[in-house]
Structures are given as structure tokens and as C-alpha cells.
Amino acid sequence: MRMEFYPEEKDYFFKKTDGRVKLVSAIFSIAALSTIRTWEYLAACLGFYIFLLCLTGFPVLKWMRRIFFPVLFAGAMSAAAAFANFYAGRQYAGIDGAVLFLRALCAIVVLSSVIYSMSFRELVFSLKVLHVPDVLVNLIGFTIRYANILTDELSRMKKARKARGYSKGRNFWHTATMKVIGQTVAVLFLRSYERSERVYQAMLSRGYGGDIRLLSAPARPGKKDFAFGALMAGVPLFFKVAEMGAFSWIMR
């Protein structure tokens, strides 16, 4: 479950598109999507976006496995909200729940696909160019590193346990299993904490002082990048504007 930032994966159009443009478009898309109230519009946007991903060579199947848990979580939350509304006797509780879920789904899909297609370097660069403060960029960087350390330590501990003949009990309440799981979690956090401290010390000893220096400046985004970004953000914005009734005079 490492957040790997696949630098060795094949190039595809979506990935080659400039990271800064993608990030800005994603932010506009999400801003529009999270205020759309019509579930048909949301579904249309989502369908269009996934179609766009497929068209530009994005590894949809691989990526879907990654967003499974966030989507599950969003679904559970929306369902809970819908039920609460339903029991409170509100009208359209189901539709409201669907809208809530679709909005969350859209946000997850847009943001995760954009980040998935970027290397760590490109992500840091894009955030920096967009004048995100260093503190925040560092925070994101450290979170990713820490998550990696955590999964790394976990896999090592798992291996070490297996090598010494440990196997899971048949059910969750098997006491020995519970004890091992408890210990694992406790030691995992301790180990990860100590290692992240050492990683930080290693960074310090190579002159790290908190500010981020950009090494590689990717070329300026070109026409293709802007066109793609406009398409990506344009569709949700179009539906948003439509919802606000801007086109009703055409229909009249």
C-alpha cells in the first residue's frame, strides 16, 4: 500500500499533461462539482471525466483499487446521512444522499487521479509554483514519507513474524491473535516514530532547513495542456452554470 508515485510506469497523455494545469483544473472542477445540486448533472460530469481518463490512457483499473476505501467511506457517510434525513421525515432524503455521495465521489476521483498521475517531484513543484506555502508542501511531503515508513515497517514486522512460525487464528476473537495484533500496532507506531525521527535527522545532516528548493523546472505548459485543462474544468463549470439557470433563456 505504499504511496509510490510510479515514476517507471509508461507515459500516457493524461500523465504528460502539465501538473500545474491539472491541479488548477482539478481545484476548479471540485469547486463546481461540490456545489451542483442535480444528481443527473453530477453523474454526467463523473461519466464524462472517467471517459476522459480512459481516452487519455490513464490506468483506470489499477487506480480504482487505490480509491476503494475512500469511496467506501464516502458511501457509508452519505448513506448514514440519507437514513438520518429519512427518519427525520424530510422529503427527498434518498436523492439528497445520492447527491452527497456523488459530490464526494467526484472529488475523490478528480483529485486522486490527478495526484496518481504525478511524480512526487512534480507534485511538490506544482504546489510550489502555485504559491502554496512551504509549510504546507512540507507537511504533504512528510505525510507521504511517514505513510511509507509506516507501511514499510509493517511489512517487515509481518515478514519477521511469519518467519518465526506465526499464523493468524481462525477467528478474530482468538486471544493469541488479538494479543499479537495489539502488540503489532503498538510497536508499529513506536518503530515508525523512531524511524521517522532518524529520517529527519538524516535530512538535517544533509543541510535540510525547512525551505524547499526546486531542482527541475518542467517546460512551460503548452497549448495542449491548457486545452486539456479547460476541457477538464470546463464540463463541470458548464453544468454548474446551467444549473444556475443561465441558459434558461435559450430554452424559453
Place this chain on the structure above:
Amino acid sequence: MDYAVEIHNLAFRHKDGTVALRGVTMKVKKGSKTAILGHNGAGKSTLLFHLNGIYLPQQGSVKILGVEVNRKNEKLVRKMVGLVFQDPDDQVFSPTVWDDVAFGPANFGLPREEIEIRVKEALRAVVMEEFADKMPFHLSYGQRKRVAIAGVLAVKPEILVLDEPHAFLDPKSKENLFDILEKENQDGRTVIIATHDVDFAYEWADEIVVMKEGRVLAQGGTEVLCREEIIKGAGLEFPKVVRFFNRIHGLKVEKAPKTIDEAAELVNKLLKNIPQRD
């Protein structure tokens, strides 16, 4: 005499209360090759962390090239002293090998072109050029160790400190490391290593520091590694060449050989002096 490192009565206690250093006093000459030896837990790594201000002295003092290490000038000290950590997983964290090696030079504000040159040189030195674009996590442990070494070579510090650089290296890489350290030293750098490899220390170093339980048991030239009371006391073993010559009774040589080659030469010379019987 100019000293690269002067440590006086240094003591250090870890957060959990473990006392790792109990009054270490030692000096490292500028331009020398120093090997620090000692049993597991003797305090070698803890000592090395003091050399670039990662740990600050709790008692006593550490001076680097005449500059006292304290909170105010830890950054300056870090520029002078490059430290390769014992465990490469603590040090190598960037998404690609190239980024990791470039991390130090970038932090010290070098221009882009210079960084590119240095990264290339450093990766070539450890024979990892072809891995520049790979993710460090996908490398073998020994390869990661080499990346960690490259990451510090690229900074070109005046003093190079390596914590157990030999661990996990294959024979060829060990030989390669020998050459790297030799070259860095010839370029005028002071090189300090902590190691369990007595043979390497005996052959490569010109200064030996033996540690035991947070103290310096002995410091001196390589002859330190020929003295039984020190080897026994520190739980080390004699270098192989020394062991071999110790076994030959009644042999007196003015200068003990340091390598297998030198030893062989000496034996050949001795054999020539013995009249052949047939």
C-alpha cells in the same frame, strides 16, 4: 597540529536513560584516515551523531575544525561534516535515486548545473549510475547503502564520516569503497569510519580508536590492533595478517605487514634466505 575533530570528556544519555557515552576524549588529525572500532553498543554511532550536531553535547565539548559545536552553528558544522548513517533506510527517502543524491547539494544552495555534475560523479563513484531513475525502495540493501554513500559524497564535505560503510556490501563493492575512501582522502578530506571490520581498519586506517562501553579504550596508530590486552579488552579479534604472524614463533620483523600481499612478500623473502635442501 591541526585537528579536524577534538572531543573532550563527552558524555551522552539517550532519552530512555541509556548512557551511551561516558566521557569520551579523542582527537582526529586533519587529513587522516581514522577507524573507530568497538563492540555492539559501544557508542560508536552515538559518537558519530555528535560530529555534525545531530546530537549536541550534554557534557563536555566537540570541536570541528576548531569550531565548537552548539545550537548556533550546527548548520555550519553540517556543511563541514558529511555523515553516512548506519542504516540506509534511515537516510534514503526520496522518490528516485537521483533526487536522493541531489538532496544535500540542493539544500546547500548549489546551482542546478553543479548539482547535476555532482550527482553524476557521486553515482559513478559508487557504480550506481544506471539506477539514477529507479526508486530506492526497489533496490537491494547493499545498493541502497551505496546510494546513501553517494548522497554524502555529492556534498563534498571537508570531513567524511561513515557509520559501518561495509555492512552488507559484496566483496567487489567493498574493494570499490576502499578506493573511494582512499581517493576522498587524497583529495584532502579527513575520513572517519566506524566499523567491525578489523582487517579493513588495519589495512586502510592510519589512526585507530577503540571504544568500549562508552569510553575510549585506546587510540593510536595501527599497532594498537596488535596489542593483545586491547584486542581482548574490547572484545575484538586480531586482524588476520597479525594473527598469522603471531602464530609463527620466534619471528621478529621490524615492521609488521599490513596486507596479505605484504605478508606474502615478507614470507617469500624469508624463504629465499633459507638454504634449500634436496
